[in-house]
Amino acid sequence: AQTVTQSQPEMSVQEAETVTLSCTYDTSESDYYLFWYKQPPSRQMILVIRQEAYKQQNATENRFSVNFQKAAKSFSLKISDSQLGDAAMYFCAYRFNNDMRFGAGTRLTVKP
Amino acid sequence: SAVISQKPSRDICQRGTSLTIQCQVDSQVTMMFWYRQQPGQSLTLIATANQGSEATYESGFVIDKFPISRPNLTFSTLTVSNMSPEDSSIYLCSAASRGGPAYEQYFGPGTRLTVT
Numbered sequence: 001a002q003t004v005t006q007s008q009p010e011m012s013v014q015e016a017e018t019v020t021l022s023c024t025y026d027t028s029e030s031d032y033y034l035f036w037y038k039q040p041p042s043r044q045m046i047l048v049i050r051q052e053a054y055k056q057q058n059a060t061e062n063r064f065s066v067n068f069q070k071a072a073k074s075f076s077l078k079i080s081d082s083q084l085g086d087a088a089m090y091f092c093a094y095r096f097n098n099d100m101r102f103g104a105g106t107r108l109t110v111k112p
Numbered sequence: 113s114a115v116i117s118q119k120p121s122r123d124i125c126q127r128g129t130s131l132t133i134q135c136q137v138d139s140q141v142t143m144m145f146w147y148r149q150q151p152g153q154s155l156t157l158i159a160t161a162n163q164g165s166e167a168t169y170e171s172g173f174v175i176d177k178f179p180i181s182r183p184n185l186t187f188s189t190l191t192v193s194n195m196s197p198e199d200s201s202i203y204l205c206s207a208a209s210r211g212g213p214a215y216e217q218y219f220g221p222g223t224r225l226t227v228t
Contacts, residue, residue, distance in 0.1 A: 037219075043202065045219035091154065098143060100217060102155045 002027045004094050006103035013082045014111050020067075021077045021106045023092030030054075034068065034075045035093040038086075039105075048090070051075065084110050114139050116220035118205050124226045125195055132191045133223045135205030140185035145206040146178070149222070155204065161188040195227045 003026045013019035025034070036048040051059045051068050058066050063083075067076045079086055087110045092103040115138040125131050135144065144161040159167040159180055167180035182188040192199050205220040 035217075043204075043222040043224075045204070045206075047216055047218075050216070089152075095217075098160070100145075100157070104154045105152075107152075 002029075002094055002096060002099070002101050004092055004101050004103035006090075006092055006106050008106045009104070010107045010109070012109040012111060013079070013086075015082055015084060017082055018078060018080045019082055019108065021079075021090050021092075021108070023075045023077070023103055025073050025075065025092075025094045025101075027073065027094065027096065029096050032094060032096040034066075035095065035100075036064070036066070036075075036077045037091045037093060037102075038088045039091065040088040045091075049077065079108075082110050084112060086110050113216075114141055114207055114209070114218045116205055116207055116218055118203075118220040118223050120223060121221065122224040122226075124228060127196050127227055129195055130191055130193045131195065131225060132189050133203055133205070133225075135188045135190070135207075135220055137186045137207045137218075139209075141207040141209045142185075143208045143210075144182060144188045145208075145217075146180060146188070146190045147204040147206060147219075149202040149204055151202065158190070158203075161190075192225065195225075197227045200225060200227045 005024045032053045034051045038046045038048050049061045063080045065078045089105045091105045117136045119134045146158040147155040149155045157170050158173045159169040161180050161182040163182045179191045202222045204222045208217040
């Protein structure tokens with residue numbers, strides 16, 4: 001069974017600094033998809049970034065980028081120039097076919 | 113993109129009663145899902161809502177406890193039956209349309225259920 005592990009229950013970062021959130025996953029598949037979702041206190045889940053496993057190039061979306069290491073089954077999220085609005089729960093997710101699995105989440109605090 | 117709304121946004125219910133949560137999507141979608149999220153915890157898939165047929169339930173979830181309907185491509189309901197305090201949780205509706213293999217999955221704002 002596919003599992004997603006986020007080993008950092010909580011992280012904090014100073015405003016304008018950079019923070020990296022870790023995620024590892026376990027799968028025997030070769031063609032799958034990885035996602036980072038953000039869930040602010042409003043509870044609305046928002047897609048931050050996605051990565052196709054067949055692509056070697058790391059995905060980037062403005063201040064958000066990933067470090068995808070397929071052999072190591074690692075998928076970390078880097079947030080640059082952190083802003084107060086980045087404070088939220090961040091969930092790493094793995095999807096194969098239509099089956100999406102989520103990690104336990106990392107609560108990110110941004111200090112002004 | 114798809115915008116998802118849920119009703120009610122929250123409710124407090126007595127044990128032994130049932131609550132039906134509605135999920136409305138502003139566009140036709142291929143797939144709809146129901147998740148449960150304990151406060152501060154991760155999301156657990158309850159079932160995939162299939163249009164015109166019975167929902168597909170994950171291990172640990174049964175139709176008698178969580179009946180699901182999906183009468184069309186934009187609407188679904190989840191009923192939490194014979195509630196107990198252990199059912200207190202946030203219930204999230206999710207939807208996706210196949211626009212390629214890396215399709216985006218959208219989420220509703222959730223329904224916070226408290227069972228007393």
